[in-house]
Amino acid sequence: MIHASKRAMGIEYAIRDVVLPARELEKQGIKIIKLNIGDPVKFDFQPPQHMKEAYCRAIMEGHNYYGESEGDIELRKAIVEREKKKNGVDITVDDVMVTAAVTEALQFIFGAIVEPGDEVLIPGPSYPPYVALVKFYDGVPKAYLGIEEEGWQPDIDDMRKKISEKTKAIAVINPNNPTGALYDKKTLKEILDLAGEYDIPVISDEIYDLMTYEGKHVSPGSLTKDVPVIVMNGLSKVYFATGWRLGYMYFVDPENKLAEVKEAIGKLARIRLCPNTPAQKAAIAGLTGPMDYLDEYMKKLKERRDYIYKRLNEIPGLSAQKPEGAFYIFPRIEEKSKWKSDKEFVLDVLRNAHILVVHGSGFGEGGEWHFRAVFLPPVEILEQAMDNLEKFMRERLG
Template sequence: MIRASERAMGIEYAIRDVVLPARELEKKGVKVIRLNIGDPGKYDFQPPKHMRDAYCRAIQEGHNYYGPSEGLPEMREAVVQREREKNGVDITADDVRVTAAVTEALQLIFGSLLNPGDNILVPSPSYPPYVGLVKFYAAEPREYLTVEENGWQPDVDDMRKRIDERTKAIALINPNNPTGALYEKKTIKEILDLAGEYGLPVISDEIYDLMTYAGKHVSPGSLTKDVPVIVMNGMSKVYFATGWRLGYFYYVDPENKLEEVREAIDKMARIRICPSTPAQFAAIAGLTGSMDYLEDYMAKLKERRDYIYKRLQEIPGISTTKPQGAFYIFPRIEERSKWKNDKEFVLDALHEAHVLFVHGSGFGKAGEWHFRIVFLPPVEVLEEAMNNFETFMKKRLAE
């Protein structure tokens, strides 16, 4: 047998791992309600028409060539406009890089920043690639706590304890996947102060920035004075174009501390050639066009969030914090005597109630004894899922 690399074989991705047992069930003819993947395009959400039209037009008009590695100048300019308006950041197109979505931004940033043995602070619980990709680059993801009792806000004291001389950056995911937390301005300021004290950059994942239910998202990019901040965003969530694989990041770095990292990132960007050209034309339309569609979409999402939150509160054996952003809810399993761990719980719910969640431990240590539900589907689908789940919990708790 030809051996694969240990670095690739070691990769885990909980969100897709649970799909295999679900597929087995489906092969036997069982209808599984899948609430595991955060893809709005699988339900009644599509990118707005002006973006879809711009994509088709770009292809028809012949924009099917390689573009610059850093992204098309028009796209970078559109990002500047959008981000100045949203975050008030003082950046130019030269500070912006376009990527094959946030996932590629993470690859470029981690790959350029981390030597083997370095570490980076990532939230716990967190979106799994933060752990997986950092490990892929032979570095250590150090999970800092976010506190459930405090609406899953980051624990800045815990962050401080985890910093050492090999720490290279602090990563924030806000609004958060999987908890749906929206971080307070005060917390972001404290994190910037901490980063400043240790000379660390902050890497800010803002892919859900305009998807909030109460309160507005605050970016560290808008508050920093001297701490370098790398802000990442893209078309997948707020613009509902997950499959287009397009995103961007930019540097807010008033003292140019990231000069060498920027050079390294550009080297990495060149060997992967460029992001999709026609997708960038669509993104320009999205970034500069009307955001009116978002109001309807957020109204639908809010209805679904309110519905699932209410139902979960009525189900025994679990407790739930109310998500303030994104489209995930992250209940806690209170009754623990019936299962070995949260993965067993999720598999039991799959086999008995035919609903597919993701086990919380797949999102890191602080996710243990939790599970993540995606509330993107219409209320009728959520209703069926919650009916099945409620019956399952009542039965198990009575055993």
């Protein structure tokens, strides 16, 4: 037996872990309604036509070579323009790095800043790769909790308790996965102040930035005066191109504190050669092209959000905050006596209501006794899912 490394064997990814028991049921001919994976392209969403055409054209015109490690210069210009327009940030192409989606940007950032034993503040609950990657680099993820009753806004007092001399960065996921929270400006300013006190950067995951319902997204990059902010974004959500694996990061660093980190990230980028060349041409089309498709898609998502929010809150034993962004809802399992854990609840729902959702504890601290559901499917499917779940809960609660 050849042993794998402990750091790789220790990786957990709850969102995909629950798929195995679902597959077993499907093998027996049982139809499962899948509300587990945040991929809009698995439902009735597609990248806009002009992006698809640009991708195909790039291949046919011969853009099939290795590109620059930091990304296509035309794309980096388009990113600068997009981000100046959206966030008013003062950046140049030298502040931008194109990556194989936000996931690679996270690998680069944590790879560049985490030494063994260093701590990184991450939201609790949070998107699982944050915990996994910080641990992979022998760091220690520390969750700052969300305040559920306040729509899961970050608890700044808790953040203050968790920060220490060992903290190397504060990660912000806004709009948030899994809670759907949209952080307000005041909270973001408080986060920047705290980062400033400890002289550490804020890492801002803005992959859902234009996917908001009532409110508008504010970037810490647009608010900072001296605290360095690393912003990440990409094609996966707002541009509906999850499978193209393309994203970017940029540095808002008014006092040039991140010069060394930037250099380290440049080194990491060079040893992986370059991001996908034709996908970058499609990204230029997306970032500079019309956005009217998004209005139509957001209208559909809002209808689905409103529906699931209303239905979940009518089901006995469950309650949910209204998501203000992204396409996730994170209900609380009020009735704990019937199951040993939230994972048992999720498996019971899978086997008996035939709906696949993800247990909240899979999103780390603060997620216990909740579950995450996506509201990407059309209302008819959500209706079937909620009917099944309601019947299941009524039976269980007697």
